[in-house]
Amino acid sequence: MVQRARLIYNPTSGNEGMKRYVADILAVMEAAGYEASAYQTTPAPFAAKKEAARATEAGFDLIVAAGGDGTINEVVNGVAPYEQRPKMAIIPAGTTNDYARALRIPREDPVAAAKIILKGQTLKMDIGQANNHYFMNIAAGGMLTELTYAVPSEFKSIFGYFAYVLKGAEMLPGVRSVPLHLEFDDGTYDGPASMFLLAMTNSIGGFEQIVPDASLGDGKFSLIVVKTGNLGDMLVLMAKVLNGGKHVDDANIIYAKTAKLVATRTDGEEMKINLDGEYGGSAPMTFVNLKQHIEMYANVAEIPQKNLGPDTEAKTAYMAEVENISQQDVDGNGKIGE
Structure with missing residues (x-):
């Protein structure tokens, strides 16, 4: 069964540069095995939140939020209330991009950020709830x-x-x-x-x-x-x-x-x-x-092990990546290369 992914992007993010990357981002999503489509947010209040809720109700398997931390927060608020939730990925295009920084997602290149999906590494992330907000x-x-x-x-x-x-x-x-x-x-x-x-x-x-x-x-x-x-x-x-x-x-x-x-x-x-x-x-x-309310694509191998928390799958992926890098650094004499 084909999995479906929805890109929700803010066209005004990144000095209004996000729009020119949409086709390339959709191509990456398709390469990851998803049937991909896009939604451009509007100036209407909570446009990203409403679309994220609609996509969740429609049974999408992945929602990719592209924009600043505000856009990503809206998408999280659209997804979080549901019992069955899609995976999420983020493409940063804002001011500080704290969430992307923590997940070690590229912050200067939207297409490179999208390619994190191709690695197939995810973290089950906590979400905070304050009254009716997330x-x-x-x-x-x-x-x-x-x-x-x-x-x-x-x-x-x-x-x-x-x-x-x-x-x-x-x-x-x-x-x-x-x-x-x-x-x-x-x-x-x-x-x-x-x-x-x-x-x-x-x-x-x-x-x-x-x-x-x-x-x-x-x-x-x-x-x-x-x-x-x-x-x-x-x-x-x-x-x-x-x-x-x-x-x-x-x-x-x-x-x-x-x-x-x-x-x-x-x-x-x-x-x-x-x-x-x-x-x-x-x-x-x-x-x-x-x-561990929402499963997020992340550059797990680049996150310090001390910050990975109790997610066993994430730690396993981290150790496998470290071991793979170590093996590549071993020279023919069994010594670590300079």
Whole structure:
């Protein structure tokens, strides 16, 4: 029986360059054994989400999401609610492309990203659920996260994730702590915090040191709570992030693994929640990890083994690839080549 695949692509992603790659991407999907077709998103609200839901209901075997993290998030939201879900693949064409970075998918060449499907390597990835919304990479709240809403879209298009760095530097002196009540697996926290963050991969805003030990598909969020809003403390924490992720041991940080989080701001003021870089509603909010909820094509052999998590098939593929490379490096004398 022929398997069907649907490409859902955002024509405005990548400086509107995605359109010229569609034919080549469909050819790759066909070479992978799928009967392939494409859908171009429209400016209508949730166009990608609605098409992903329609394709899921129609029984498609694979959905390929091409665009920025926002487009990919929409496709995930279209697929995640169903009991029977297609596999997914992603073709990054956005600003930071955190999810592609974590899965080691090429970020500069859409056709090369599509060719990851030809490798046949997949990971069963966790998906976060927050009320009626789903997210695949991060959820966050607090004053530190509000800078993401303040970066104009055209600024992001020109400067990429450095736009966030520049805007963050501008806003940092005004950041302060707010009173939070957080309930997670290991207990509760009642006190001031400038931010809480839930992560499911090790790539956040283009940085891989923020959650250095992220384990893909383990059913747990990595929770970071920044208790301080002091500018000097924040600069110290940033330096520790860049110095190998040593911030996780700082007294101003709570770092824990949890399958669930309940977050409330206790002074009655609004706290906006960021889901995968976009506004996702306001606290109080409950976040639940849906373990290994969607099977994603990934460049498994390039992902550090420490980040692969409990997915036995992925680890087997990784070790097989490493062994294959090692064998190629052995010279005729049984010695590893220089």
